[in-house]
Amino acid sequence: MRSKYRLGADAGGTFTDFVLADNAGNVRLYKTPSTPDDPTRALAAGLELIAHDLGLTPAEIVAESDLCINGTTVGLNALIQHKGAKVGLLCTAGHEDSLEIRLGHKEDGHRYDPEYPPATMLVPRHRRRPIRERVLSTGEVRIPLHESDVREACELFRAEGVESVAISFVWSVLDPSHERRAAEIVRAMLPDVPVTVGSELYPQVREYTRTSTAVVNAYLGPIMKAYVERVDRFFRDLGAKQPVRYFQSNGGLATGAVMADRSVYAINSGPASAPQAGLYVAEPFDARNVITVDMGGTSFDITLVKDGVTNIKKNADFLRYRIGVPMIQVETLGAGGGSIGWIDELGLLQVGPQSAGAVPGPACYGKGGTEPTVTDANLVLGYVSPEGLLGGRMALDRDQAVEAIRRRIAEPLGISVERAAYGMFTIVNNNMVNGIRRVSVERGYDPRDFVLVAAGGATAAHITALAREMGIGTVLVPKLASGLCAFGQIISDVKYNHMATAPLRLEGNEAFARIDALFAEIEAEGRAYLERDGFDEETIAIRRSMDMRYVGQVHECTVEIGNFRIDASTIDEVKAAFHRRHEELYTYAEPRTPIEVVNIESTFFGRVSKPQPPRIARGGDPAALKGRREMIFDASGSAITAPVYDGAKLGAEAVIAGPAVIEEPTTTIVLEPGWTARLDERGTYVLTGSSA
Known part of the structure; x- marks a missing residue:
């Protein structure tokens, strides 16, 4: 880090998350309600929180930041809402x-x-x-x-x-x-x-x-251009010394000018940083198979990393629209803290995909919401503190939550409020488990071979229940969980994809020369992009890939190749890589069948320095056990009394046995009976259950 701070702001549908890292290894997390009508109001509110905490002004924080990074759902929401x-x-x-x-x-x-x-x-x-x-x-x-x-x-x-x-x-x-x-x-x-x-x-x-x-x-361009201009102006007026970087759906950063021109890359801007963050959290535990799940106020996002490689998709349908550019593969469900519980025409309880959003929000927010949501259910179940969210800054009204569940769910079904709340909890968990299965089991992966990383403010209340259903025995919950995507953004590199088409058979020197010339052409263009952005030869990395297929096939597959000259001496290496990849995807290869190239692509990385990881001191505060409250852990609706811990007062290597709740300032970890949490010195809770 060249300056004192690095700032990441991830604007979600309900909350905007802020992560501030300094060059001493301290990482701070802040949250404020999103303001979709004017995103700069949420940015200003978040900077005020940070400034108050540090005893500085927002202008001083921005001026001392080497990078200010913004992830946004503006493009995604515009496409969803047409x-x-x-x-x-x-x-x-x-x-x-x-x-x-x-x-x-x-x-x-x-x-x-x-x-x-x-x-x-x-x-x-x-x-x-x-x-x-x-x-x-x-x-x-x-x-x-x-x-x-x-x-x-x-x-x-x-x-x-x-x-x-x-x-x-x-x-x-x-x-x-x-x-x-x-x-x-x-x-x-x-x-x-x-x-x-x-x-x-x-x-x-x-x-x-x-x-x-x-x-x-084209559909998203004017909206993203207006958004970028507004955010750029906001940071420029505060004295930013570097241009704001925006997170793209390909998993990297870009300048505002690029984001406005290539707005299709903004669609999954927020959740696309989850794989990078999940790998960062899991790396100290030697885990390279990671499923990262992010439950926010509106949605539930799932990403999968196998052997340290994130799934990238191209030429795929997203929200029913075909998009060709590379995107981090994110499975998104309408399952968040604001997801609404309702009864269908068959008299069955359902949860989501409708959401109460930030306004009016769950009934317990006291902003006029009357529909029962997952957050209301978690409050009734005793998982969420009645003192409120965001460290008590956002008060919750338990009576409003009880009334909403009673009127809309419990009375129509003829059951108690407590059983209705647990039913909502169970159904939303089943919805999320089905989503996890789609990115793992249905793609040939055994989820038991993965660790589960919790991201998002609402995830940790459900994480042990999800892991139990999936048979996953190890769960990682970083203290930064509720802002993990924002953290993923500040540890990511600048990234651009440059492509060309090359419809020809992989035979003959003329074909090899054509491919090599196309790579040289697009790589000169890509290098120029990064050089204009302030990167030099030492900080630029390139990764090549080719879309290939056997002659006669309809669909091609993407194959990564090395950064070598394409000629008669290296072509066998390219062909071997294709055969291996084809066998991985389809279980067979045809080494004697001619291969044809469809497209080529070079991915460019502008490497940025990474913040130092945080460290938690041992010992902790004896007052970490802050009290006990009644909680419900089964369908009977019967409550038990369980301990509640203040996570901010726990020291490294502290061990908590469930049933229990650990309250962090911006998230709540619910440990079901049979689960244990150990706080690692890097600020990550390692949760293990009976499946381990």
Whole structure:
């Protein structure tokens, strides 16, 4: 760290988390309610908390920070709520409906459901304008660009009040000249409207994927641009010496200018840092198989790391929209502290995906909420302190929680409030367990081979119940759990993905030279990005990959290769890597079958220095046992009296046996009967149960 501090701010749907690390190894965590209408209000509130704690001003903190990093759900929320920009699309004539045809594909789980509704189109049919032009798969221009079609489309877009334009022509990745000329015309006629050029954003084969990715980028672009400008101005006015960095869904940092231009990378901005943080927490315990789960106020996010490698997905459907650019694979459920309990038409209790959000929030927040939520249930069960959240700064009203559960759940089902609350707890846990199974069991991984890392403010109240259901015997809960994604952001590198298409067989010196030249071309571009960002040769790292398949196959697989020259002397190494990867994915390889390349990609890392890990002193405070309260641990609704510990007063190597609750300032750890917690000197609780 070049300065005294590094600041990470992760804006979630309910809370905004702040992590401040200093160069002495101290890491501090703060939380404040999110302000979706104006994110800078939450940033200001969080900085005021930090300033009060340190005896400084917000300006002094920002000026002394080498990096101020922001993760945001702005792009994700806009896509979920369909509140993006008004988009116009220029496409090759005859391909106006490719977005709706969707390659004839229905999402998994609905493939044979005739009643499953079509996805909402981000660009309505009349704003998808046909442009006469045609490039063939050989790169030959069959029909020149009809510039008059582009101008007519611009006139329509002006009349329609279009706020963003996407351009995607067939085979533009082989000859992008038509797209580039169309973009010039649009920028001249609509100078205030941002333009997304498909062959620049996603220069890879697959027209539908490229078009969909370009449209999503255009849909989010104006929103992200406004957000970035607002946040950049906020930190600049406070005296920031470095540009704000934003966390991308590919697992790395980027400047605001890049984030605004490539807004599709902002979709999973917040939870994409979880794998990096989970590995950091697990590394001292020699664990490289990690499942990180993050239960916040609105959602439950799951990521998986196998052998230290995070799952990356490309060319996949996200919220029903095909996105081609690389994204950290995050399974997201509508299961958070604000998830609402309700009774369906069959009279069965359900929880989520509807959420009370930050406003009005759970009934116990006392902000006008009347629906029973998971947080209300945890309060009734005795898991959450009646003194409130955030170290008592956010008061909770237990009577309101009881009334909401009684009126909406208990009375209609004819059961006690306590049994109703435990039923909500059990159902939301089952929902989360099913999500964990989807990223592990359904992909061929045994969850018992993994450690479970808890992130998010609400996770620790459920973590032993989740581990018990999954048969996982070791759980790691860092003191920073509720802000773990924000912490993951401050230990991450700057990261950019640069791609090119290369549809050719992996045979002959001409093909090898073509691939090598394309890598050189995109790597010169990527290095320039990082050099402009202040990185030098010693801090730049590059990782190459190629999308390959056997000749005759429809789908390709991504294979990492070394950073060597592609020629006759190294090609066998490339082929061997493909055969190995194909066998890992599909259980077989065909070494005698010719291989063809589809796309190539270079991932660039600008390495940043990492903060020192925290250390907890031994001994602790005898007053760590702060009292006892009644808690419910089974479906009978019967309460037992269990101890409550103040985590801030526990010393390293302290051991707590369940049933018990450990209260940290921003999270609560519930130890079910049979579980034990040991506080490691690095500030991580190591939880072990009967499954260990």
